[in-house]
Amino acid sequence: MVKFLLSGFSDEIDKDLDVQIRELKRNNINCMEIRGVYGKGVVDHTIREIKEIKKRLDNEGISVSSVGSPIGKISITDRFESHLDLFKHTLEIADILCSKYIRMFSFYIPDDRNPQDFRDEVLERWNKFVETAKGAGIILAHENEKGIYGDTPERCVDIIKSMNCDYVRAVFDPANFIQCDVETYPKAYLMLKPYIEYMHIKDALPETGTVVPAGMGSGKIKEILSDINSSFDRDMYLSLEPHLGSFAGLEALEADIDTGSMEKSGPEKFEIAVKALRKVMKEAGVL
Numbered sequence: 001m002v003k004f005l006l007s008g009f010s011d012e013i014d015k016d017l018d019v020q021i022r023e024l025k026r027n028n029i030n031c032m033e034i035r036g037v038y039g040k041g042v043v044d045h046t047i048r049e050i051k052e053i054k055k056r057l058d059n060e061g062i063s064v065s066s067v068g069s070p071i072g073k074i075s076i077t078d079r080f081e082s083h084l085d086l087f088k089h090t091l092e093i094a095d096i097l098c099s100k101y102i103r104m105f106s107f108y109i110p111d112d113r114n115p116q117d118f119r120d121e122v123l124e125r126w127n128k129f130v131e132t133a134k135g136a137g138i139i140l141a142h143e144n145e146k147g148i149y150g151d152t153p154e155r156c157v158d159i160i161k162s163m164n165c166d167y168v169r170a171v172f173d174p175a176n177f178i179q180c181d182v183e184t185y186p187k188a189y190l191m192l193k194p195y196i197e198y199m200h201i202k203d204a205l206p207e208t209g210t211v212v213p214a215g216m217g218s219g220k221i222k223e224i225l226s227d228i229n230s231s232f233d234r235d236m237y238l239s240l241e242p243h244l245g246s247f248a249g250l251e252a253l254e255a256d257i258d259t260g261s262m263e264k265s266g267p268e269k270f271e272i273a274v275k276a277l278r279k280v281m282k283e284a285g286v287l
Contacts, residue, residue, distance in 0.1 A: 007065035008240030011036030035068030064097040072105030106150040153191040174219030175202035179209040185220035198237040211243040213276030242273035
């Protein structure tokens, strides 16, 4: 049995940390995957600023489930030295925020090229991440992002197995796999199951790749949560990443929420995402 812990990218609520905290607490969530605060990325903050953010979070009883970093979210052809320096800064940030995880990527591949052509370079760069993070006590959690080397389950597994260490693992993002025309369950899930540390809760429509609330796309989130619950024996974060705009079925889903301001991310959309996830969790028998 698994204890699922709800978290989320609270910068999709608002850029202001006070609003992020308020809305998390209003939705009975006490964790965040910190990505953006006060209009800039978390890794762009100074150490002094991060310490102030940590103090504010501690005062409000909010913990950081993961540092939602952009590490590895550059082109494989971009220079690497300054990016490795940013990773070192990110490790320090994760330590200050008492985060067990740093969310990471495996570099965008040029559109007209075969990802396999860049495998050696991707693995060389990831080896440098691994060496740099040695002894830090932080898990480097690779996300399957569309367009990067690890956007298929096969290449995600390739990265993790090639690193051959217990602190390189996977973030499983159903919507991103859908956008890559990959079946989330059973195919991608079963391939990555031994390596999954936590999940991003994002569902999507296969025809368009449009992101929708959990249970409204083809991500098979209910089936995945059910299998995790019967197979794992530890806590697992479910990190909401709504990315919601107006979508078919919105009014029917939450008639009691004002949807007049749905053009931008905000409290209403985050609340919709939370309610949809809890509904799927109930259907999966894990809530």
